[in-house]
Structure formats: C-alpha cells, structure tokens
Amino acid sequence: MAGTAAAAGQGASTIFWRALLVLWSCCSDGVCRGGPGVNVYLSVEETRRLIGLDAELYYVRNDVVSYYALPFKLLVPGETNSLHFTWHAKSKVEYTLGFQVDNPAVMDMPQANISARGEIPRKESVFRVDLLCTGTFDSEVAMEMQLNLTINSSKNITVLNFKRRKICFKIDAVHTAPATSTRVFYISVGVCCAVIFLVAIILAVLHLHSMKRVELNDSMSESGSSQGLSQPSTQTTQYLRADTPNNATPVTSYPTLRIEKNDLKSVTLAEAKARVKDVAISRERITFKDVLQEGTFGRIFHGVLVDEKDPSKEKNVFIKTVKDHASEVQVTMMLTESCKLRGLHHRNLLPINHVCIEDGERPMVLLPYLNWGNLKLFLRQCKLAEANNPQAISQQDLVHMAIQIACGMSYLARREVIHKDLATRNCVIDDSLQVKITDNALSRDLFPMDYHCLGDNENRPVRWMALESLVNNEFSSASDVWAFGVTLWELMTLGQTPYVDIDPFEMAVYLKDGYRIAQPINCPDELFAVMACCWALDRDERPKFQQLVQCLTEFHAALGAYV
Template sequence: MRCWLLLVVIMATLRQVEPSLDLYVDSQDVKQLLGVSSQLWYVHNGTVNKYALGYVVVVPPQVNSLTFCWQALHGKTMPYSLDVHIGNHEALSKPVYNISDRGLVPTRPAAWTLRLACTGKLTTQVDVTITLQVPMNTSLADITTLAILRKKICLRDSEVEAGGVSVEMVEARHSTTVVYITLACLALFLVVVVVLAIVNHINSNKTTGRRTGSSQRSTSGNQSSVAVRQDVPNNQRGNIDIGGIGKTSHSSLSEMRRSPQPTNTTTATTTTTTGSPEPQYTDPRQSDISAKLTGLSVSRDCVQLLEVDQEGTFGRVYHALYHSTDQPHPVTVTVKTVTDASSEVQRSVVVSEGLMLAGLSHEHLLAVLGAVVAPPESPPCIIFPASSQGNLKRFLQGCHTLVTREVVSVGVQVLQALAFLHSRLLLHKDVATRNCVVDEGLQVRLTDCALARDLYPADYHCLGDNENRPIKWLALESLAHKVFTPASDVWSWGVLLWEVMTLGQQPYAEIDPFEMSAVLRQGVRLAQPINCPDELFKAMTFCWTTAPRERPTVEELIIYLTNFQQHLDRYV
C-alpha cells in the first residue's frame, strides 16, 4: 500500500514539473501579415496546433521582421534549439534573430524577432522554414520539432543596401549603364525595322499564291486547319473536329461566332457597335446579405455539430445534423464555420462568401439550407446539403481513376452550373475543383468559395497587395487588371478540366506566382496530361486564349463536349 501511495506521489510530482510552452504570434503582427486581428497560436498550454504549423503565411514586401511570443509555463524553464532555413540565398540575405541558436525558454512572457532582408536582386517568393526544437514532456531526450513556415516576398531593387560601394560610384555606374542601354535600344530598333520591311515584302509577294490555292487546301480531306496566331497558346489554333460529327451543332470551336462580351464588371451600362446595351455581370459576394438571410436564418439549437471533416487555421467544416422545422427527422448536412478565436472580419467573409449562391436553385449548384448568425459575437454557421463523396479536389487526389467519359461528364456539369449563373448575370470568379462537391454516380455541384483560402492555402497567393487570390486559375486579364467576365470564368473552367484529367494535380506547380503574368503573356500554358485525347486538350487550350473575345462561351463548350461524349459512346 505504501509503495502504491509513493508511486502516486511521484507521478503527481512529475505532472507538476512537466515542461509546458506557449508559442504564438501577437494579434498586431497577425493583422500586419494576414489582415485580421487575432492571435496565431502554434503551441498553447503545451498543446501543438498542427493546423497552424501547416499553414504557410505570406510575408509582404514591406514587412522585414517577424516577431514571436513565447513562455515556458509553470515556472519551469526548458532548453530550445533554433534554426532558420531559406530557399533562395540570392533573393534573401541570411536571416538574423535576436536570440541565440540554443538556450532556455524564459519563464515570463517574452518576444524574439527574426529579420528577413531581401537582397533586391530578384522578384520572387522565398520559402523560409523556422525550426524550433523543445522538450514537451518530462524526458529531456524526447524532443518536439516545431516547423513554422513563411513565404517572404522579395522585390527587385527594393531597399538594396550599397554594401560598401559609395553613392558616387553607384551613380557613375548607373549613368554609364544608361548610355549603353540607349545605344543598344537604338540598334535593336533599326534591326527590327529592317526585318519588318523584309517580312512585309515577302508576305505581299506570297498573298496571291495563297489566295489561289485556298480552295484546294480547304477540300484536301478531314485534316484540321491550323492558322498561326500570337494570341493563342503555343501559337496554334485549329478546328477541333471529331470525325466529322455534329456539323450542324458547332463541332468545330474555331467556327463558332461569339457575340462581344463585356470588358469590366462595373455597374455602368455600355453599348455595343450595334447600339444594344451589353449585359452587366455582378459579383454575388457583394449582394445584400440581409436580404439573403431572409428565410435562411435559423436558431443555433437547430444544428448539432458532429465530427470535423476539414480544418484550417481559422475555419472548420463539420459533418452535422440539421433539425429543420420542415422535416420530421434531422438530416445530415455539412456546416462551414470558424473558430471561437476568429476575428469579426473573418466571420463577415465566411457569411458573404458562404451565402454567395443563396436563393439560387440548380441541380449542379450546391444550395444553402440555412445560416446561424446570432448572436453576432458567436461564430456563424452556414448549412449545406451533405455530399456523399465530399470535396471534388480531395476526391480526385484519393487515387480514383477516371475514364475520359467521366472527365467530360464532370466538365459538362460544371459548365451547366456556370451557364445558369451567367444567365442570372452572376460571375463565380473562383472556378476550381476545391469549390465543387461530388456525390455517388459522379454527380458534381459547383459551390461557394467560403473557407477555400484557409483550407487550401497552397492554391492562393498574395502578390504584395494583401489579397490572396487563386493566381494559377485566373485569366490573364483577371490576374493583371482584376477584370472579370464570363470569359474569365471559362478560362478557370479550363484549368478545372485539367485538374480533373490529372486527378487533382497542382497547375503550374513549377512556376513562381510572381512570374505567372509574364509567363502567360509569353504564351506558356498547361501541358497536355497523359492519356488526354487531343480533342479534349484543344478545348482546354481554347479556354486559355489571351483575348477574352476569342474564347468559346459556356454554351458552345457544352455543345462541343456533348457531341464529343456522343462520339465516345458510339465507338467506345
């Protein structure tokens, strides 16, 4: 009995002296990085937040230092080891921090700072990994490794230090460089003028020959006609004609004549050359939330949260039960919400984005069943019908094999949802597999984009404007000028189809987000996936045409893919 009591006393004593840690980023620094006033906890009372550690925080160009707060709890100090690794030494100088590489975590709240100074040589994002090793239990030999991830944005020639070179020498070198650049530009201009003159002379001599042979070439068989155009991916533009099917249904996308589309999303009314006003498309996120909540607001008691399906730094997606007054029994639903520590801004964004499709009814759009928004200080809950297979991107990444017929079916279903939105003069602006759900029989529905930035942080990037955007899904005009039209939704749909064909791979994975705009202007596009039919890939590339007016409309794509599907069913 005495031995048992002694063992209990020893265990209690060990629990009292067990090391514990707090590690977090203060709300003021989080607001500077993410635009929200909320503490970002990595370790709280000794509990590690693996979701926060997995979230890559982007550090804007104007932020050159990171501050972390920490404390060893219960008055018990603990040793630590700190290491900082950067992915590009040419763009980012060696990090400097104001604590030693090894030491003891203080027993009182304290802060330490890491300085990240760009060299000014490159414009890029640099991966920064901050590794902190601490013992999180009674055994000092059992070490816990905390890896904090950052992406530092560096700009070329931004606050570059002279590094021992005098100001006079720098100015002299700059003046000499300007002279050489001016002479080089003048020489290059003269060469271009000469080349253009030669090309114009050759083309004028060949024009007659081309015209006389055009009728013979047009009847030379079923080969696709290819015309070189600079505004088409890979400088290739051809008729997509599948074995001569559907001639009366626009089987060739290049033969479809599209009506002009608007070039902006403002509320002003524009007029076409024919005098008829162009339709003005709006962003459903910017509509009146209070009007959408009419008839959707339900009591918090109607929702019973079950297990967590997805979790990010601030957002959560639950499996839940919904006790509706219209149903005698509770139904299984999906609920999007945020944590108790979320800020007012985060809660507002979840409501506005979660209700963007509220009031719309279509078989390929995910409906909104209800919303819990009271009391205002509590996390809001947006209620959706449950889907048997969950998120489409996660479904694709689960090693599920799709045949071409299934890929086409998914693409057509999303197009039908977009056609419905565009008929209501609404734009989605974030068409991607992460914003779709899937049910049995590969039935797909397009959803809102609430929590997408938090749940899929690798799909969104900030280019220094403190706005996370789906950079690698955006059309060139949307990326460069923030212009959105139905044609930009078509571009994103083309990337979605590529995702489906590659089973959820990351588009443009090898390209830096900062370089996307320049790369797209150069004509670079996604490569043809393995086992992707040429006809299907050509449909994708048409969606990525530089000029918005040259892209097919949603209706034209539906017709083309429907004909392609019929062709597959006939011969496969």
Template structure:
C-alpha cells in the same frame, strides 16, 4: 466490317505522308506550344480529325504543313465547303492550286477565310484533302468553326470642299474653349482628389478596425478573396436588384438553431468544419443537410467571409447549382450555413482523389469509386458548364471554379457550389503572394492574376483547369511551379501539359480556354457545342 477494312487501307495509302499544324500555328489558334499531327508517318490521328477547331474572329487564315516522305511527290486534290451560314463568309480560298503534288520537303500552305462582316455568325466549314498513291486514295476532312462578326457602322465624316481661313472670331472662341476646358479639367481633378482622400480615410478606418482583432502576419486567416462578383457592367436595374444588403439576405434565410441536428464531421480544417446533419422544418419534416461553420477560435473576418460567400447564391435556382438552404445565427455561437444534401453526394475533388485511392482532410475512406471513362469526364464537364452558364445569365461571376467547389452524386451528376471554407479545407489550392489575400493562384486567368480583372472569360479559363482536374483525377495544376512564378510562367506562353490518356480534341478544348487574350477564349455556349458534339462522338463507339 467496312470500318475495319478502311482502317487497314489507310496506312497503306498514306504510309509516306505527314500533315500537321506547326508549333506557330497551334500557338496562334490554341495558345499552346506544340505540334498537332493529323497524319504522322502514315498513321491518322482520328481524334484530331473529328475535333472541330474553333477559329476566333481575329484570325482570318489557316496554315497547314505537309510533306511527302516518298522519293516522289504524291498527287492531291484540295477543296473547301461552307456547311452553314454561308451568307456570313465568302467562299474560302487557297494560296496553292486545288490540284497538284504534295512536295517532298515540308511546305506550309494557307486557307483564307474572308468574312463578309454583314452579320455575326458561327460558320461551319470543312477542308477536304484527297491524297492518291495510284492504286488507292484517301480523303482527310479538317473541320473548322469560324466566328464572323458584324462590322460596326462608322459615322460619316463631313469634309468641307473649301478650306476655311481662321478669323479673329475663330481665334477668340478657340481661346475661350481652351480656357473653359482647362477650368473643367481642374475642377474634375479637384473632385477626384477629394474623393480619393475620403476613400483613403475610410480605408484607414476599416484597416484600424480589422487590426483590432487581426495581426498583420495572419495571411491565411485574413483572406479577403471573395469568390462571387457581379460584373461592373450590369444594367442599373439589375445592379439595384442584386445590391441587397447581406444582412437582409441573412434575415430572409434565418432558421432556428434548435431545428438543426449535427450528426458527424464530414471535413475539418484549421478554422472551419463541415458537418452532416438534419433539419426539421415547421411541419417537423426532416431532411438531410450539410452544415458549414467556423471553429470557436475563428476571427470575425472568417465569420464575415463565410456568410458573404455562402449567401451569394441565395435566390438562384438551377439543377446544376447548389444554393444555400438557410442560415442560423445566434449570439455567442458560430453561424451555421445549411445546404440541401443527399447521402450519395460528395465533394468532387475528394471524389476524384478517391478514384486514385487518395484521401485528405479527414474525408472518409473506403473502396475507391469505379474508374472514370472519357465519356464520364465529358458529361461531368458539361454539367459544370451548364451551371456556370446559368450563373452568368444571372450576372454572377464565380471567380473560383474548381473541383473543390463542385458536388457530384453517385450517378456522376455535378453541381456548382460556393467556395465558403474552401481556403481552409483545401489550403494547398490557395496562396498568399505577399498581399494578405489568399487566392486560387493556379486556377486564375492571367489578367485576373496580375490585374485582378474578372470577366466571363476568366471563368472560362478556370473551367479549362477544372476539365484538366477531371482528366487527371484531381492532380495539382502546375505542381512544379512556384506560386510567385505562375504569372511569369503563363506570360511566357507555358500551360498545363496534356494528361495521359486524354484525347487530343479534349485537350484542345482546354488549351483554347487558356488563350492569352480573353477575347480569343471560347464563350460558354461555344464550349457547350464542342463538348456535346464530342460526347456524341464518344457514345457512338460505346
């Protein structure tokens, strides 16, 4: 009853007030061209107030815009409180007084967040605005999570107090040093030229070998895009451990073909097929499996991609990751990749499409699943995030996080899978931009699309697109944008639109994942905290 009374009192108290973040402020914080209203014509946006907005380390001040819609200013009081890690940040300050009147014209005020730079921490703070109409008052709480970084210690610079006049010895040594430097640079350049020549010769040799069975115009079948990549900054020990040859992995995973029994086709593309079947181990115990293989007319490149992409998750064990169970390779036959399977598991993109009555690629029809709630969507996103967090802890970049590369069971539990055959089974999701390389253009971060720079932040971008897929039931992202124009579209600041019935705070998480700079995007642990908090808020009202 108290909660209902509060809802009735709020509009009467704030009936003539606007409080919002301007387009410029939302772009600066979230990389989105839109206004974010907390109060519009007296109506409070509860979702926006409940969302904890992350503030990157590069941003040290916040801007709010307000306006009294009455003929006279409204009295206010303003305060800010640091909730955690107060030793990482000085008390916030305002550029306006803590008490005064909300002006009748739109006015922007600032909150400064001065980090001490002595420790690195995430600081939780709340900005409280109390507005009074004389007979009643209402307090609005804006919650923020400021990231403070520890300032790097700069080496001391020694400055001689007495100027030193150059001598003939100094000139001689300086000239010798310059000559030695020139010789060193020339030697490095010569070595680089020799290395580049060897690389070009190897590339030409590989290209000739590839063209022996692959026509130049065969973009779709010759996709060389591989989903998983190890970060280049791996420690030497970890790099050596992960650099095992593909043939060694296949040898360790090899199973006998006679133990595999194919039952029915689950999905089929131009060059690949996915079967449901069973596998009997050495003790004759059978288990359900999913078998990925290529068609008889598939090229050697497609066979190599199937094995390379399917085996990259080998040795990884996590409840949110679907790893390969075995590999079967026999002469004159297509290779089999086996995955553990359950009758209730489905490809997540096909599941989402079924939720709105759409079937593709030979997927089974039937009655659509029950409607997904926002609570379901957030929980599924958390499962995918947990799996991706595990992959990153194992120094694995996925590079193709999307609904088509996830599995969901009948209890809506999600697992991340590889992208073997994804380009063939979901051809509309991949495009070739004239570079003979099929890539998931509309899921890639801007730096991955234009510079082929992949990092954990690029996976975070794709995770934001996956969250958008969940809320739209697998609608095609940027459906109206030509693949050749996507890079310019993103560079100009455009992003995916907010889906219908998507809460503002959930869309704010997506938009934060699509920040232009990789450094401004949230980390996976930060996203985990935001989504868990939001899921907790949702469960309180269900």
C-alpha cells in the same frame, strides 16, 4: 516577378504555423540552454502582420528553444521593411547579434536598433531590424539573423538562427527637367485630349461590334439551352489541335460583358448577416451528424433539417460552420461568399437554403445534401480505386461531369454572375454522377494547398486564375472560362493539382511566356484542344460557356458511339 524560390505560399502554410504556436522542443541533448528565464518571440501584432495569425510565436519560451520554428524561412512581403522581436530575461544573459544576406546587390546588410553586443533586457522590450532593399533588381533575398546567447559569461552558448526571405522590387528613378514647365503642361494637355478622342472612337466602334455579337450569342443561347444534354447539337464543332495553347484558334470571339474586382474586404459582419436575414432559421431545427471536412477554423457537417410546418419530415443537408476561435473576418467571408449563388435556380447549381445566425451560436450555412460530397475528394478516391479497378470511372463519365459544370456556368454567364473560384473543390456530386457547382465559402481553409498569398495578404487560387485576374485582379465570365479549362484538366487527371511544379510567384510570367499545363495522359487531343481554347491570353478569344457545352456534348456523343 520577384520570389524565384518562394515557398508554396503563406496561405498554404497556415496550418503549419498554427501547429508551431503550440509545439515546443527541448535541446537535442535534453538540456535547455536558452538561459534562465529567456524569452524571444514575435508579438501578436507582429505575427498577424507577417503571417495573418492572432497569436504569439515563440522561438525561446522560458529557456526552451523551439527548433521547429527557427529553420522555417518566413516570407517578408515587399511592402514590409522591418521586423520586430520581443525579448527579455530574468537574470544576466549576454548576446551577440550578426546578419548575413545571400545577395548584397539586392538588399543591404540589415540594421538593428540595438548594439551588436550586450545584455538581454530584464524587462520585456522590442528591438527592430530594418531590411532595406537597394532598389536595383526585382528579386528575393535570403537573410539570416544569428543571435548568440551566453549565460553568466560562461562557455555555454546557445546559437539562434532566424531565417527570412525578403521580396525586393526595382525602383525606377524619374528625372524631370527643371525648366520649360509651361511648355510641358500644354504638351501634356494636348496629348491627353488626343488620347481621349482616340479612345472615344475605339469605344464607339467596339460598342457597335459588341451589340451585333450579343444579338448573335443570345440567339445561340436560346437554341442551345432548349436542346439539353441528351440531344447533341447538329452544328459541327471545330476541334482544335494546337501544339501551344497560346496559339490555339478559338471557336469564336465574344465581348466580355462585365468585369469585377474583389470587394469582400469592404463588407462588415453586420452587413453580411443582413444579406441573409430573410433565410435565417432557428437553431432548434438543425441536428448535426458526421463531420465531412475540417480545416483550421471551419468544418462541414452532414446534418438534418426538420421541416418547419411538419416536424415529422426531415431532409439531409450540408452544414458549413466555423470553430469558436474563428475571427470576425473569417465569419464575414463565410457568410458573404455563401451568398454568391443565392436566388439562382439551375439543376447544376447548389445555392444556400438557410442560415442560422442566432446570438450566442456559431453562424451556420445550410445547403442541400449530395451523398458523394466534394467532387475533388471524390475524384481522388477514384484515382486510388483505379489501381485495382481501371473501370472505376470512365472517360465518358468525366466528360458528362464537365458538361454539367459548363451548363451551370453558362447559366451564370447569361445572368452576368461571375463565380471567380471555379474548381472541382467547389463542386459536389451524388451517386448518380449529378454534379452541382457551389460557392467557395471555407474553401481557403479546407483546401489550403490550393490557395497562395503573393505578398498582398490575400489568399487566392493562383493556379486556376486567368492572367488578367492575377495581374490586375479583374474577373469576368472569360476568367471563369479559363478556370473551367483548369477544372476540365482536374477531371481528366482525377483530382491532380495543376502547375504543381511552378512557384506561385512565377505563375504570371509563366503564363505570359505562353506555357500551360501539359496534356494529361490518356486525354484525347480533341479534349485537350478544348482546354487550350480556354487558356488564350486574350480573354476575347476564349469560347463562351454555351459553345463549350455544345462542343463537349458532341464529344460525349462521339465517345458513346464507340462504347
């Protein structure tokens, strides 16, 4: 896995870059030495290509040098092999250009399509810098481009150092024999037929085995759902104590019913609006109150919705909306992801109620209001209060929250609905500690530190994702179980960030090697064993949500016996 020293991720640095686009600084001695009329910047297209923002990023603007932008080591993905800088000057400014790389064995010295010495053009133009990996190693290379600017051949020189981190991948050379092509063809056909035959036999055996499992699990689901939270099951639960989570013996194995891959990018704004048209309401019925959360392009309000039939009746709602500068892609994702739980009814789910998609108005998504709001923010407030009041929230309360989340996820699993982003940030809570699972609309914007881009231009909750989701982009109920284990860890740590010391680019290797997050302080072994079961590499070895409900319910009852 490339990128051993990568930053916290381009997704997490979006706010940083937006600030840089409007923040400029003069030179340290108060004299701007960039030269008369000098501009060096990244165009809108180049900024969008590298960091996903629709804006120009200036390094020198009208002779003013931005010393905030220069030191940042911008990540260059593996598929990007060139950089484009736009520059011009109003009068004569000479330059010299040089490069440095920290590992020449991984990347050759960068090459520019301009000479190493000359004058900055008087008209706006673009020069290109090619970053060519050697293809011999998987690694990350630190590259620095030094641009020295000299005004009127004087001794007044301004030094600009542009820092980049380039991801390089190893290229495996493929050698094919020039002769015996017919023989190779027949051998290949024979091997393919043998593989197809073997796969057909394996699938038939697995199908028969899965049918028996599904019948058994359905019967367990029906018996378990009738018990409720207040009536723990009488069936004994095997609590697991594993030194290494990867070696934990699961409660039982089960087949993965359905595997999905992300397809949000294929949805257009018109299609997203069409999906919610039947729950669209008039803007006149909505009143905004307080701002509860705010990101770069999104906000969540506490609002009021007036009853359509009786205007004297009102009810409190959450209002998710976007700012005026939000792009069409961001609006589409908000509407599409808001539909994730639509049409589902369970006491531990919070699907959308209505939307407002009137022309000329910012699109709005309305959900029922819970007065303590976001679960992650609530847990962190509890952690702050814990210093003054150790009894601010009990372990029994936290386990009760986990049971509710597991109940909601069990309902989704039975209906073959895959959440794909289960975490405390996507749950809400009220003053009676009633927890409800929500969709992940706007979560990337409101919790940017929880999402990372691994060079594929998509922000993902890397630290909550199962290995198969990280590597193959595959999501199932089993990957939701993995995320539930991390969510349970969040509850026990009162909102801490998992794997905080692990580079997002190294997460897949870290998980493959059998490493997991450590057992939280004051977390019982039995509870940590439940987490460990959720993190089995083989998704068929992870427990089902119904089993997690049963296990946690019994543990909750055992805690109550000692209170």
